[in-house]
Amino acid sequence: MGSTFNGLVGLIILALDIWAILNVIKSNAEIGIKVLWILLIALLPVIGLIIWAIAGPRGNVRL
Numbered sequence: 001m002g003s004t005f006n007g008l009v010g011l012i013i014l015a016l017d018i019w020a021i022l023n024v025i026k027s028n029a030e031i032g033i034k035v036l037w038i039l040l041i042a043l044l045p046v047i048g049l050i051i052w053a054i055a056g057p058r059g060n061v062r063l
Contacts, residue, residue: 020052027057
């Protein structure tokens with residue numbers, strides 16, 4: 001049971017990281033800033049995701 005739960009949590013974190021990286025790519029930030037954000041999210045998946053959620057660039061959102 002524990003390994004299944006851990007696998008599910010890991011899969012959710014991976015999906016959220018991919019979503020965050022796609023939002024960074026869609027943002028209007030400069031290329032260098034985008035690369036830094038993508039590296040932060042990829043190298044520190046949980047902490048990078050939290051930092052991106054607080055301060056990261058967002059993609060163009062249409063309402």
